[in-house]
Amino acid sequence: MPQFLNKKLLLLLVSIIVLVALIGFSLREREELSWPERFLKDTTGFVGNIFSKPVSGVTGFFEDLSDLQNTYEENKKLKARLDEYVLLKTQVQDLKNENKELRDILGKEDDLRKYTPVQATVIGRNPERWHEMLSINKGTLNGIQKDMAVITSEGLIGKVKSATQFTSTVQLISSSDETNRISAIVQGDENAFGVIEGFDSEKNQLLMKRIPYDKKIKKNSLVITSGYGGIFPKGLPIGKVVDVKIDQYGLNQTAYIEPATDFYDINNVMVVQREVGAEEPTEDDGKDEAE
Template sequence: MPQFFLNKRLIILLVSIIVLVALIGFSLRERSNLTWPEQFLKDTTGWVQSLVSKPAHYLAGFFENLQDLQNTYEENKELKSRVEKIASLEAEVQELKKDNKDLREVLDETRTLRDFEPLPATVIGRNPDRWHEMIIIDKGKSNGIKKNMAVVTSSGLIGKVKSVTQFSSTVQLLSAMDPKNRISAVIQGETEVFGFVQGFDDKQKLLLVKAIPSGAKIEKDQAVITSGLGGVFPKGLTIGKVVEVKPDQYGLNQTALVKPGADFYDIENVIVIKRLMTQPEKGALKDGKEEEL
């Protein structure tokens, strides 16, 4: 009798294994419709997952909102401190402007190297083969445009007027690989450091400010502007910010890599800068080889 039950259990086990393998094979087959047990199991599993996932997502979202609230609080606190500083700086700037104006009236000197007249213009042409070198604008001699005038966008200096016709002008960009294109610049800081924007690193998309004294201390993110000493450009036009400083190939001077403030790739509207300060006589600032602005 025990032998009979033992054989019966073995037979049931073998049959169960065969049925299980058959069901697995059947379920792995590509089918367009599921059987009702599979549908029931799938629906039940989906319902349980939904029941568990909704509270989990709610808790996760709750903690995320708490983190966002904390971040917003910290950002708001920092922005408030900045606003307070800006208000203080604005008051100081207004006071300095008033003092500067009063002093100039006393000295009967009303113009500075920063004074200029803006002449708005639109880009009307750009050669794909010289995309990073030249643009053509819709203003020319009839609008008072002259050679070597600075050209800027709302973000900063982009170049200078290279040639002028009666109704249009060609502008040479700072990203042009022209070693003769030099612009007198100053790196702002506790002590102003002078140099020349001369060259463009095409790989890093950075301007090269050369002829910086080897002993000058320059830090990252210091602002670079035009010096106004070149004779044509007014002082204070934004050029960019310092990214890195390295010695030149001879070790006598330094070269600053500067991230341009303006985007040389996408240019639609520009402003040509007409300097109001008296300009030096033509040729007075030339050394016979290169032109400085």
């Protein structure tokens, strides 16, 4: 038994000596490695390569996930700022439009020297009669009276239908009321007289009727008030001609007029009163002229 232990002890000692020698041998600086060392290094590198790619992929995935979360938060903040910008831009544009509209109205005062202008603001409009009536914030206390012409900076929109002390109701020229007629002129080499009566709601165009069949009407010709009805001043813009059709009997023409003013969007107006009497019709005025 002691002899067997001595052999085992001797073998352990020899193994330790060999291991120490190998370690010392491997630590020496030399240009070439032994094949066991090369095999060990290649095996270790190959195994490390296999595991390094998945580890790098997982690490990159979590880094990308973190970047994506940061990008989402930044995008959310930028979107909120963009919404604020759009709202601000809308408000600025609205103020610009209102400012331009008021400036244009003030500029019309020089053109209306022969008339008394009263500036007013639209305060009410019935959705069911959007193209018929609107209410303004000026009344008889401001000198407003029935049948006064009402305009915007672009042109004629209607007349005062009724007035109270503080407010007035305006009947638009697009109203379907049969009595709502305006004596008008199509400007050209030779003026053509007619009457604005009727409105095509589908085309959003006024109808100018009773134009003599022999009058040559050109498209884009301007249409203005004639002033012969005694209510509307002469020369107020109404719109421009976009189409002309002969009536079924071939005696008169009907011109389709694109209004100078957008009847759908009216905010500020001016009420004007004539300070001169109605002009006498000329031979070219035609018969049965309306207001």
